[in-house]
Amino acid sequence: MTVTANGPLPSRSYDVAVVGAGVVGCAIARELARHPNLRVALVEAQDDVGQGTSKANTAILHTGFDAVPGSLEARLVREGARQLTAYAGESGIPVEPVGALLVAWDEEQLAALPHLAEKAVRNEYADARIVEPPELYAREPHLGPGALGALHVPGESIVCPWTTTLAYATQAVRHGVDLHLNSRVEQASRQDGGHVLTTTRGTLRARYLVNAAGLHADTLDRLLGHHDFTVTPRRGQLIVFDKLARDLLRHILLPVPTALGKGVLVTPTVYGNLLLGPTAEDLDDKRATGSTAEGLALLREKGARVLPALLDEEITTVYAGLRAATEYDDYRITAHPGQAYVTVGGIRSTGLTASLAIAAHVTALLADTGLDLGPAVDLEPVRMPNLGEAFPRPYQRAELIAADPEYGTIVCHCERVTRGEIRDALASTVPPLGLDGLRRRTRARAGRCQGFYCGAAVRELFEGAGA
C-alpha cells in the first residue's frame, strides 16, 4: 500500500494517472483499482484527499429530482445516488434519509411547485408530492411563519462527505493505487506516446490521463490544448450551528430554486449539527476560501426567516468552499481518444452524489479510448469509522470499550471522540498529515469549543505519533 507525501515521484510509468484526489478522483481511482493489471497513480496537489470542493459542501445525497432532464448530470446523479446509498451501507458511511422540503414563501414559488414535481417525474423520481401548510408545520414545527406550502422529496438524504472520499481512497490504495500527495501538476506534455506530468515533486509518466482537478480542471485542460470550458469558482459560505439545535429541524429545508441558483438551505448534518448556507458568489480567485462579514450576515438573515429559533443557538464553526462552476449547465466529461485523455470537468455540488456513477462512466470512456482494462476483481469491502450520530459511536459501544479501554477515554468532549479513534486514524491506510485531516477523520476539535478543552491534548496525540 503506497501513500507518499514527499520525495521524488516514482520514475516507472503508470498506466493511468488520475489528477485530483477529490471525491470524484478518488472514486475513479477506486473503480480503476478493480482491474489489477492496471498500474494507477492518484496525484493530488494538497496534503490530503478531498481538500478542495469535496470537503466544504452541503453534504447532501441528492435524488436528482431537480436536475435538467436528459442531461448527463441527471443520469449520473440518479445512478450514483443508488450506488452510493448501497456503498455507504456496506462501508459504514453515515447516511440519514431525512427527506427534503422545498418551502414556498410566496405565490410565485407556490406556483412553481407543480412544475418541480413534474420535473422530478421526468427525472424518474416519483415520490415527490406537494404538502399543504398544516402538514408542513406538523412536519416542521419550528419553521418560520408565512410558508404557503412545500414540495416533499422524501428521498433526499444527508451523508458524510469526508468519510465517502476517504473510503474510496482507502479501497483504492489497498488495491494497489499509488496516492501521491503534495504533488501539484504544473506542466503536462506528451512524449513517446505517453503523458509527462511535471509536478512539484518531480516528473510522473503515464500512458493515460484523467483530469479530475476540480477547480483547476480548466487549467490542466488548457495545458493539453483544450479550451472547452472555464471554471469560475463559486464561493459558498456555510454556518454550522451547535448540536443542541438539532431538534429544531427534521428535514432538509430547501428554497424553491430561482435563476440565481439553488439558494440558501438549512439542513441537519450526520454529525448532529444544523447547517445554514451556502452563499453563491462568483469569484476569480481559486483560493478565496474565506468567509466574509457580508456573507455571514446574509445567511443569518435568511436563516431567521426559515428557522427563527436557530439564531438563538451558538455557532460552532463557519466554513467556505468553492464550487467548480462552468459556463455550462451540465458536467463536462469528455474523452480525447487521440491523446489518451479524459477530462472530468464542471462537476458541481452534485458530484458527491454522482461520484460512483462518474467513475464507472469515466472508466468506460478510458476503455473506449483504447485502454485495455484487463480482468476485473471484486474489491475487498472497507469498513470506515463511524462519525454519524444516527449510528453507534465507539463511546456508546460497551463491548468495544470492554475489549479496549481506549474507546472509553474521551479526548474531544464536545464530539465525544475517544483516544482509540484518534489512534486508529493515525494508523489508517490514508493517515492524516495535519490536525485538519485528523478532524475530518474523527471529528476531534470539530465541536462547539473548537479546542478550548481538547485542542492541546489532540495536538499532543497527533505530534506524539511522530507526524
Place this chain on the structure above:
Amino acid sequence: MTGPPRDVDVLIVGAGPAGLAAAARLAAPGVARVEVLDREQQAGGVPRHCHHGGFGTWTHPLTGPAYARLLLGAAVRAGAVVRTGVTALDWAGPLALNTLGPHGLETIRAAAVVLATGARERPRAARLVSGTRPDGVYTTGELQQAVHLYRQRIGTRVVVVGAEDVSYAAADTVRAAGAELVAMVTELDRSQTTTARAQYARLRHRVPLLTDTTVTELLGHGRLSGVRVRHRDGRTVQLACDTVVFTGDFVPDHELARRGGLDLAPDTRGPAVDGTLHTSRPGVFAAGGVLHPGERAATATREGSQVATAVRELLEGPRSFHGKRPDLPQ
C-alpha cells in the same frame, strides 16, 4: 448501559473549584457517598492550567495549579470520591446520569445532583470573525494548556483579542512561551483589568493596547499570516502575526442542563436557579461558572460551599426548599 445503576447520595458533575468545594463541604459532616466526576484526566477545572498567581487568598496567594491541588486535597480528605476521565453523557432519569470512562458505561443514581460544569471561552467562529481557517487560532484555555501542560510551541508573533483579566493572563502565557506580543485589541474604550496590571503591561512589557478596535478578519492559508482590525472611526489596518488568541466572552457549559430540559436563565443560558442554587428540577443544583461564566475561581469556590449547604438541607429533611425529603434510591 451495562449493569444495574449504582447509587450515591450526591453526584457532582465537574471537579473544578465549585464542584470540589461542594464535595469537601458535603463529605466532611458525614454525607456518606459523595462522588465527583470530571471528564478531564486531572481534577481542578480551569485553574489547573492557569500558571499565574491570583488564586488563593490575599495572605496566602497561590498559582492556579496549586489552588486546584488544595481544593482536590480538601475534597478527598473529607471523604469524597473524585473520579477523573469519567464523562457524564446524559440523563438516565430525573436524578440519574449515564457515565462513561475507561471501565465502561455506567448509570449512577443520586439523591441530589450538582451541576458544576463550568464555562468556556467563545471560539472565533461563534464571534463571527470572518476570513480563512488557518492554524494558529487559540482561545486562552487552549493556549494555556498548550504552553503549560504540554510545552507545545505556539507561534512567534501573537495578537491577543480582549483586554480583561483573562486577556492579560493570556498575554503572560504568550511571554512565557517566548513569543512576541504584537498587540492587545479591545472593542471597548479602555482596558478592563486593574489599572496597575494594565500599566504594568504597557510600560514594563511595552504591549500596545488598541482600544475601540475590532478584529474583523483572519488572513492566511495554512498558517495565520495576520489579522485585519478596524477602529471605531472606520480606519482598518492589518497586523502581521502567526497566532491570535481569543480571550474572555465566556459561555456556560450547559449541555447537561439543556439535555435534561432544565429551565435556563435568559441572560447567561446557564441553568436557572433559585436563592438556594436549586434548578427547576427537584434535587438538581448548580454552582460555579455554569451560572456565572467568566467569574473568578474564588467566587466559584464560595458558591460550591453554598450549594453544599442547600444540598445538605435537602438530604436532611423537612426544611428543604421543595418541602419534602426525596426518596433515597434503594
